[in-house]
Amino acid sequence: MANQLRLNGLDLQGLKDFGAALQADPERRKTVWRSRVRWQGGFQHTAESREHAPVRVDEPTALGGSDTAPNPAELLLDAVGTCLSIGYVLNAAARGIELKGLELDVEGDIDIGVFAGVVEEGNPGYSQIRVRANIDSDADPEALRALHDHVVRTSPICNTVARPVVVTTELATR
Amino acid sequence: MANQLRLNGLDLQGLKDFGAALQADPERRKTVWRSRVRWQGGFQHTAESREHAPVRVDEPTALGGSDTAPNPAELLLDAVGTCLSIGYVLNAAARGIELKGLELDVEGDIDIGVFAGVVEEGNPGYSQIRVRANIDSDADPEALRALHDHVVRTSPICNTVARPVVVTTELATR
Numbered sequence: 001m002a003n004q005l006r007l008n009g010l011d012l013q014g015l016k017d018f019g020a021a022l023q024a025d026p027e028r029r030k031t032v033w034r035s036r037v038r039w040q041g042g043f044q045h046t047a048e049s050r051e052h053a054p055v056r057v058d059e060p061t062a063l064g065g066s067d068t069a070p071n072p073a074e075l076l077l078d079a080v081g082t083c084l085s086i087g088y089v090l091n092a093a094a095r096g097i098e099l100k101g102l103e104l105d106v107e108g109d110i111d112i113g114v115f116a117g118v119v120e121e122g123n124p125g126y127s128q129i130r131v132r133a134n135i136d137s138d139a140d141p142e143a144l145r146a147l148h149d150h151v152v153r154t155s156p157i158c159n160t161v162a163r164p165v166v167v168t169t170e171l172a173t174r
Numbered sequence: 175m176a177n178q179l180r181l182n183g184l185d186l187q188g189l190k191d192f193g194a195a196l197q198a199d200p201e202r203r204k205t206v207w208r209s210r211v212r213w214q215g216g217f218q219h220t221a222e223s224r225e226h227a228p229v230r231v232d233e234p235t236a237l238g239g240s241d242t243a244p245n246p247a248e249l250l251l252d253a254v255g256t257c258l259s260i261g262y263v264l265n266a267a268a269r270g271i272e273l274k275g276l277e278l279d280v281e282g283d284i285d286i287g288v289f290a291g292v293v294e295e296g297n298p299g300y301s302q303i304r305v306r307a308n309i310d311s312d313a314d315p316e317a318l319r320a321l322h323d324h325v326v327r328t329s330p331i332c333n334t335v336a337r338p339v340v341v342t343t344e345l346a347t348r
Binding site for chain 2 (some may be wrong): 006008009010011014015018019022023026029030031033034035036037038039041042043045046047050051052053055057059060062063064069070071072073074075076077078079080081082083084085086087088089090091093094097099101102103104105106107108109110111112113114115116117118119123124125126127128129130131132133134135136137141145146148152153154155156157158159160162163164165166168169170171172173174
């Protein structure tokens, strides 16, 4: 391993340098992320971050949409699953664990009664989210279990969902 | 308004019928959503729901990725913003409010110290998320304020982020 430059498609020296830079300058740990959401008619939307191609969002026809794209509930699960997966890839590389394959199945339950306006009280959001991580690797099962526990504990998006987050809103009309 | 069939691109009678169906059969309020996440090497991923085109996810080069797509933190904001926007469109239609335009700016703060492994303790996720909704409508400002308050209170994804959600994980290795 001593001379290995890349693992799981990642540049190991680059990751080390990045960690050292964050340790040297804690201000660099503070990150701000943005999304600009634009309504396209009906339930169709685009959401853009930085210079990337817009992510398209819609609702199924059964919920009044035109079903041209995933809905926000599915996008939330995409965010949870990809954040965990990035955590596996990153921390496996840092621990010298080679991954041969990695797939995650994410699912969750929403009672849409409050959102649809048919009940007044209750939790409008996900009541539970379940993740199944399928890891293909020759590493020791104990090493993969330790990797898994670390990844779940340190995942930004998993923790965003699991913890209460302050959401502030502002309305501008014209 | 009495004879209006569509508003904001939505089928008003269809929305009424949907609400009536949910009221008649509360079991239909229980929805399950899914995402299948596949690692594509490095930090590149795809996330798929139902039959829709995969959503692509990566990380910026500054964070060790190849910057081909938004990252999970941005996707989470996309989910929050599009869910709120769908709430505006739906509830505006239900209240007879015509929307001429709708854009949301969503941003949030993450300290990446725990995720990057340079600090042991702290919240790995978003500490705060801020939403600015820009609504173009001729409706009364008070009606738009009431719409806004209702939408924020009943948004499934906004509530998923604002409330603690149980996330269970399972590891399968091969």
